[in-house]
Amino acid sequence: xxxxxxxxxxxxxxxxxxxxxxxxxxxxxxxxxxxxxxxxxxxxxxxxxxxxxxxxxxxxxxxxxxxxxxxxxxxxxxxxxxxxxxxxxxxxxxxxxxxxxxxxxxxxxxxxxxxxxxxxxxxxxxxxxxxxxxxxxxxxxxxxxxxxxxxxxxxxxxxxxxxxxxxxxxxxxxxxxxxxxxxxxxxxxxxxxxxxxxxxxxxxxxxxxxxxxxxxxxxxxxxxxxxxxxxxxxxxxxxxxxxxxxxxxxxxxxxxxxxxxxxxxxxxxxxxxxxxxxxxxxxxxxxxxxxxxxxxxxxxxxxxxxxxxxxxxxxxxxxxxxxxxxxxxxxxxxxxxxxxxxxxxxxxxxxxxxxxxx
Amino acid sequence: xxxxxxxxxxxxxxxxxxxxxxxxxxxxxxxxxxxxxxxxxxxxxxxxxxxxxxxxxxxxxxxxxxxxxxxxxxxxxxxxxxxxxxxxxxxxxxxxxxxxxxxxxxxxxxxxxxxxxxxxxxxxxxxxxxxxxxxxxxxxxxxxxxxxxxxxxxxxxxxxxxxxxxxxxxxxxxxxxxxxxxxxxxxxxxxxxxxxxxxxxxxxxxxxxxxxxxxxxxxxxxxxxxxxxxxxxxxxxxxxxxxxxxxxxxxxxxxxxxxxxxxxxxxxxxxxxxxxxxxxxxxxxxxxxxxxxxxxxxxxxxxxxxxxxxxxxxxxxxxxxx
Numbered sequence: 001x002x003x004x005x006x007x008x009x010x011x012x013x014x015x016x017x018x019x020x021x022x023x024x025x026x027x028x029x030x031x032x033x034x035x036x037x038x039x040x041x042x043x044x045x046x047x048x049x050x051x052x053x054x055x056x057x058x059x060x061x062x063x064x065x066x067x068x069x070x071x072x073x074x075x076x077x078x079x080x081x082x083x084x085x086x087x088x089x090x091x092x093x094x095x096x097x098x099x100x101x102x103x104x105x106x107x108x109x110x111x112x113x114x115x116x117x118x119x120x121x122x123x124x125x126x127x128x129x130x131x132x133x134x135x136x137x138x139x140x141x142x143x144x145x146x147x148x149x150x151x152x153x154x155x156x157x158x159x160x161x162x163x164x165x166x167x168x169x170x171x172x173x174x175x176x177x178x179x180x181x182x183x184x185x186x187x188x189x190x191x192x193x194x195x196x197x198x199x200x201x202x203x204x205x206x207x208x209x210x211x212x213x214x215x216x217x218x219x220x221x222x223x224x225x226x227x228x229x230x231x232x233x234x235x236x237x238x239x240x241x242x243x244x245x246x247x248x249x250x251x252x253x254x255x256x257x258x259x260x261x262x263x264x265x266x267x268x269x270x271x272x273x274x275x276x277x278x279x280x281x282x283x284x285x286x287x288x289x290x291x292x293x294x295x296x297x298x299x300x301x302x303x304x305x306x307x308x309x310x311x312x313x314x315x316x317x318x319x320x321x322x323x324x325x326x327x328x329x330x331x332x333x334x335x336x337x338x339x340x341x342x343x344x345x346x347x348x349x350x351x352x353x354x355x356x357x358x
Numbered sequence: 359x360x361x362x363x364x365x366x367x368x369x370x371x372x373x374x375x376x377x378x379x380x381x382x383x384x385x386x387x388x389x390x391x392x393x394x395x396x397x398x399x400x401x402x403x404x405x406x407x408x409x410x411x412x413x414x415x416x417x418x419x420x421x422x423x424x425x426x427x428x429x430x431x432x433x434x435x436x437x438x439x440x441x442x443x444x445x446x447x448x449x450x451x452x453x454x455x456x457x458x459x460x461x462x463x464x465x466x467x468x469x470x471x472x473x474x475x476x477x478x479x480x481x482x483x484x485x486x487x488x489x490x491x492x493x494x495x496x497x498x499x500x501x502x503x504x505x506x507x508x509x510x511x512x513x514x515x516x517x518x519x520x521x522x523x524x525x526x527x528x529x530x531x532x533x534x535x536x537x538x539x540x541x542x543x544x545x546x547x548x549x550x551x552x553x554x555x556x557x558x559x560x561x562x563x564x565x566x567x568x569x570x571x572x573x574x575x576x577x578x579x580x581x582x583x584x585x586x587x588x589x590x591x592x593x594x595x596x597x598x599x600x601x602x603x604x605x606x607x608x609x610x611x612x613x614x615x616x617x618x619x620x621x622x623x624x625x626x627x628x629x630x631x632x633x634x635x636x637x638x639x640x641x642x643x644x645x646x647x648x649x650x651x652x653x654x655x656x657x658x659x660x661x662x663x664x665x666x667x668x669x670x671x672x673x674x675x676x677x678x679x680x
Contacts (some may be wrong), residue, residue, distance in 0.1 A: 042465035043543035043544065075524065157632045159632060187410055188614045189610060189611060190409075192613075192616075192629075193614075195616070214544075217614050217616025220616065220619055241620050244621075245621075252557050256618065258545050258617045259577075260573025261573050261618055261619075262572035262576045264577070264616055267555075267577070269550060269552050269562075269577060269672060271545065271548040272545040
């Protein structure tokens, strides 16, 4: 397997408040390979957007990345200067957000905004920049691109504005696209258009994506792998097929049952009783213990490590039900120290995989 | 017995294009709801489903005289709804909204908010009000010990439970719920909706539910109306609509809804374009024709209206090819 494009290890992002830190993201690891679409799924407040914003380097005071590494092609993003990050953003990594119109400047035409990006990150001259804008808008399915480039954001519908945002994100041909609920503000028929478009572009351009969503249906249709987040923790990680088919964490199992599907004919909804814990007062042990039907004594005292739960590389669950299986570093009790440039050994899951095979 | 009977209901708005258009007599009309019919029996759950801007919320608000309809007739309990006084109507028909934040008085303890509703509508003798409040809170899963707290002390899901308790406090015969859980997470949604369905069945309440969420519509409804551009384009029993959708819009809507199962590989009908604004739409012709994969020239001029599908009065479709 090729070395990962993005590797997040032991990442914790906390927000300082007068009453103590809010642990929005608490010791998380994930691996994204070249050309892969990785879904981060969870309910609101689970930390999925904070995790994505940490990768983007968009955590502002009072938020702070308190520990962990985020390596993009072997370079640690958390150690980069603002100038280095700016260079990387746009050229290598770009973003799409939930509310397209709130991420476009209302006072400039969309063509001006996209050419700005091109001017900042490429050597193209003005004519070439506009040519690229028209091509992009056309590629994104916006009719009469030359006329539409002169339009202001408010003149676009939600779906069309999101196409503009995607055009802008792809303007400098990035390798990694970070998408935060890119279709959640859209109606279902428009969502279907954008999902199809993103999936097609991803395949054509060989993009890698981190796709944050609360919608299990969207994950099932778009992603290759997924991480399920709960109370600041990715509690389970694996390929989409295996997580849906055989969830290894009680929260994933419960979440999959509660998703309302229009194909489901049972008279009542499955529920998860209770509510997620307060991120300022996380329990000592497992974050899901209070709502977990399987909770044991050990769950109340210790935070579970990532157990490797199948032969599939990177298929892990943070749950003591799998005690006895090999664990993947970094375990929460012993976070890995910052290691410089990645080589094959730091390739998390796979190195221990071999040791663990019986 | 039929509780709510809505026929040919319309709600049109004059579009404010500035005073010059007005002086020139060029006023435009936005037809948010354009001649819809539906009825709800005692104990029946009817859902209006559709995408944003289709007119589903305006439809129920106009039906329940929250907004003045511009056309049509609404009978409630067999009587013209226009003859009801406000207090009398709200004692019989209660509404729950999407945003709980705006419906509970932030400076009033939640128990008091419920007690006020009970006293205002004279539901029980004065001495029993407190007891009634406790009972209602318990029914929706809120500890009566917390009734002295103000809304800010509760989560979104808890506030919606409290709003349900307050709506039920006046012992209505009809409950209207406009996207009551769409701001909430799935695990919280499920708890509230189960509770709502239990209470609806137990009290034999008529329910009018408004949602864009097809998964919720499937579970909560007995009958469904699918709305597009101010009209109901398909109407029928929930299982008929989901298992045998006939209108091309219903078919596209169902096929666009992501299925939480990666092994399902399906052919999606992806509609081109957006739902337009229903401004000055023609009297005739199908409103869905510009986006419809099956549209012909005839669709642009045909007289439209819900017709029984294959003679089935309980499954009606507004499409000339069905």
